[in-house]
Structures are given as C-alpha cells and as structure tokens.
Amino acid sequence: MMAGTNRLSGDGTMDAEQEVPDRPLPGVVRTVTFMVLSFPLRILQFVLIVVGAAVGIGTVVIWIGIPILLGTTALVRWFGDVERRWARAMLGAPAADVEKLRVEGSWLERWRFRLADSVTWRDLGYLMLVFPLGVLEFALGLASVILVPFAIWVAPWLGWLHAQLAEALLGPPRTQRLAARAQRLQASRARGVDAAEAERRRIERDLHDGAQQRLVSVAMSLGRAKSKLEHDPDALRELIDEAHSDAKLAVSELRDLARGIYPAVLGDRGLDAALSAQAAKSPIPVEVTVDVEPRPPAAVETTAYFIVGETLTNIAKHAGANEAVVKVWRTEGTVIVEVTDNGHGGAEMRPEGGLAGLADRAATIDGVITVVSPPGGPTVIRADLPCSW
Incomplete structure (x- = not known):
C-alpha cells in the first residue's frame, strides 16, 4: 500500500452508486469554472481551425495551402489533447490521451496518415461542436454565478453531459479501447x-x-x-x-x-452473516453493514468474503487500529466492498505483499482494488467487483 491513492485493477475503474450509471456529477464550482473559462478557448480554436482550413483549401492549387493544411491538422490534434486534459481535470471525464502511432516517411506521408486517422476527425468534430455549445455554456455559467439554485441543481448535470460528450468523441477509438481491454x-x-x-x-x-x-x-x-x-x-x-x-x-x-x-455460512446465509461472523472473530471492534440484494453470484460473494477477511487480518496485525468499519453495497452491476480503519496509515504496496494478493484475488473476476492510506490514517481499502461479465 502506498500513502495516498492507489488503484490495482484487472480492468478499469468503477464508481460507487449514483443516480447516473457511470460516474458521479462534477462539483458545482468546477463545472461553472469550466463553462466560463472554456469560452475564450472555444473562440480561439474555432477561428484558427476554420481560417486555417479555408485558407489552406483555397491556396492548395499553388502549393502554399499544403503547409497551411498540415499546420491546421496539427492544431486539431493539439487542441484535442488540450480538451482531453481540460475535461478530465474539471469534469472528471475519463477521456484519456489516445495512443499516438509513430509513422515513418516524409512529412507529406505523415500528414496523409493523420488525415486518414479517425482520431483526427473525431477531434475536429468535437472542436467544431463545442464552439456553439460553448456559447450556451458561457451564458449559463454566468447565470450560475447570479442564480445560486441554478448553479446547485442544473450546472452539475450540464457538466456531466459535457463529460459524456468528451468521452464519446475525445476518448480512444473503439478498436483501441477493445484492444486495451483485451490486454x-x-x-x-x-x-x-x-x-x-x-x-x-x-x-x-x-x-x-x-x-x-x-x-x-x-x-x-x-x-x-x-x-x-x-x-x-x-x-x-x-x-x-x-x-x-x-x-x-x-x-x-x-x-x-x-x-x-468456501465457508458454509456464506453459501447458506449469504454475505451479511458470513462477514458478521468474520467481524466477531476480529480482535478489534468491527462494524459491518451489508446491502447487496439481489444476491450476487457465488464468485463475487466468495471474492468479497476473502477480501474482507484478509483485510481485517492485516488491520489487526499491522495497522495499529482500534476499530474498523466494513461496508458492502450493490449498484446495478457492481458489488462494492469498503473497509476502513483508524490506524496509523502510510502503508506501502510491496510485490507479493498482502495488498498485491487482494488485487490478484479481485482480478480473477475483473475487479478493482483502490487504496487510500495517508500518513496518520485513516486507511480505506475499496474493492469494485463486477456482477456481470
């Protein structure tokens, strides 16, 4: 375990239960800041790309337009990367930087490859779409500064919708996502x-x-x-x-x-009874809350059971804690296990160590282990275990 936050996964990230299916709403301040400060960037992007494309196409017959179009194409890709980082920082959009393939050959051949690359056109589509959208968001952002109820209730949903758009257009192409997932x-x-x-x-x-x-x-x-x-x-x-x-x-x-x-109580009575039995054997007080109806698959129950058991054992041996809390709940497609202790924190992730074993166990069903352990504590170990494959 490392101080801070670590994510150990066999797949990607999964979030706690929210009213939306994929991720929580961004904060009000971040959303309003995004809508207001994005407007100058939208104007700059739109002007440079549209003017560059128009001038380049208009002068391509005398060859001057080719370097202009090449520069415009590079701007599209660069602005696309800027938007990915901006949306990820402010809205939590998981639009990670797409893989950039290195192409050998002349500058003209490299440019032709970029023109044929779907990422270029998806970046361009996003940049052209967010200009009119940015005008509306700028106005709504200013309204949010004045109308506090609007900011509290509406702005986060606008930010969430923009994050969805950014993920759809700026995220990696489907083939790249599938290849990464297969890996x-x-x-x-x-x-x-x-x-x-x-x-x-x-x-x-x-x-x-x-x-x-x-x-x-x-x-x-x-x-x-x-x-x-x-x-x-x-x-x-x-x-x-x-x-x-x-x-x-x-x-x-x-x-x-x-x-x-495989504990008999787990098969007969489910996670609540099994985890309560584990807690009763712990040398420190453990509070257990379980809400996983409908009952998850046996593989998920078993994984959750052993993750809690091994975590409580580690807490008793190494954390210096005098109490722990176990919470297990279920979203539509995920069982989430969260174990918190009030120990000294600052633990470290070591190869072949206890947390690596937890990650390996979770990985057998595509689960994710997240660890937060700042110096001084508390330590939170969370497992996101998918219920459908």
Whole structure:
C-alpha cells in the first residue's frame, strides 16, 4: 500500500452508486469554472481551425495551402489533447490521451496518415461542436454565478453531459479501447491463475503439515494399540485415547481448511452473516453493514468474503487500529466492498505483499482494488467487483 491513492485493477475503474450509471456529477464550482473559462478557448480554436482550413483549401492549387493544411491538422490534434486534459481535470471525464502511432516517411506521408486517422476527425468534430455549445455554456455559467439554485441543481448535470460528450468523441477509438481491454483481461486472467496456484499450494501445505500428520499419528497409535490388545490393557487404553485426541484434531483442522476454501455460512446465509461472523472473530471492534440484494453470484460473494477477511487480518496485525468499519453495497452491476480503519496509515504496496494478493484475488473476476492510506490514517481499502461479465 502506498500513502495516498492507489488503484490495482484487472480492468478499469468503477464508481460507487449514483443516480447516473457511470460516474458521479462534477462539483458545482468546477463545472461553472469550466463553462466560463472554456469560452475564450472555444473562440480561439474555432477561428484558427476554420481560417486555417479555408485558407489552406483555397491556396492548395499553388502549393502554399499544403503547409497551411498540415499546420491546421496539427492544431486539431493539439487542441484535442488540450480538451482531453481540460475535461478530465474539471469534469472528471475519463477521456484519456489516445495512443499516438509513430509513422515513418516524409512529412507529406505523415500528414496523409493523420488525415486518414479517425482520431483526427473525431477531434475536429468535437472542436467544431463545442464552439456553439460553448456559447450556451458561457451564458449559463454566468447565470450560475447570479442564480445560486441554478448553479446547485442544473450546472452539475450540464457538466456531466459535457463529460459524456468528451468521452464519446475525445476518448480512444473503439478498436483501441477493445484492444486495451483485451490486454487488461489477459493480465487479469494471468494474475488469477497465479492466485489460484498459490491457493492450491497453501492448501497442499496445510494438508501436509496439519491433518495428514494427525492422521499418520492416529494410524501409528492404532497400530501400537493393536499389538497390546491382549497383553497390556492399560497401555491400550492410553494409545486409544491418544488416537482419539489426534483424530479430533485432524477433523478440526480439516474443518478449518474447508472453511478457508468456501465457508458454509456464506453459501447458506449469504454475505451479511458470513462477514458478521468474520467481524466477531476480529480482535478489534468491527462494524459491518451489508446491502447487496439481489444476491450476487457465488464468485463475487466468495471474492468479497476473502477480501474482507484478509483485510481485517492485516488491520489487526499491522495497522495499529482500534476499530474498523466494513461496508458492502450493490449498484446495478457492481458489488462494492469498503473497509476502513483508524490506524496509523502510510502503508506501502510491496510485490507479493498482502495488498498485491487482494488485487490478484479481485482480478480473477475483473475487479478493482483502490487504496487510500495517508500518513496518520485513516486507511480505506475499496474493492469494485463486477456482477456481470
């Protein structure tokens, strides 16, 4: 874990339940600032692009227009990157910078490639569309400064709608998004396989070091008892008692091992009862709130159960906390697990460490682990687990 915020995922980000499906509304101040300060930028972009395109096309027959068009094309791409960063900073639009392919060849060949690139035309479409939109947003932004109710209730929705537009036109093309998602899924599955293999080795080790040794001891005790069956009744009684004790221990260890693979209470009564049982065993007080109806798939329940269990174990061992809170709730397509403690914070993410194990476990079902742990605490560990694939 690192101080601050870390996101460990097998896919992308997912947000808590909101009235909108994808992300929360941007803040009022950020939205109004965006609408007002964007207007000069919109004017500059529109004038430079329209004038550049008009002059370039008008003079292309005498070759002067070609460098003008080349510069205009570069401006379109540059302004597109500016808009991505601006929308992401102010509105939270996840319009990440698109992948820029390096093309070899002359400047004319590189320009022709840019003209054929869908990103260029999507950037241009956005820049032309937001000019008239910017005029309206500027007026509404000024109205928001005067009319506080308008700013509180309407401006955030306008910002959210603009963020949707930015994501649609400025985000990576669909093929690039699908390729990136396939790459993340491949990495997620690989981590899931590694986590399953580590779990298999743990079970094998526990069987070998625990129940197997107990059963061997039972067999040896019974063998010795058999040899004393007729000649030494007192020693026979002691050996049978010893075998009986070892058998009970073996049964207990096998029960604990089976509970570690899949707890019966989770299958029978669901997450609420299972997590409450975990909390009751914690050495520090743990408050549990669960609201996941309708009941999520078994794989999601199991992942949530073990994430909470491992997190509570880490808190008890390392956090220096005297209380913890577990909250689990469900949006339409996601189960969100959030564990908070009042410990000293400032934890670090280490390879093969506990949090890396949580991320690997979440990655098996395309889940995301987010960690916030500033020095001095509190520490918040959140898992976003998709319920449909």
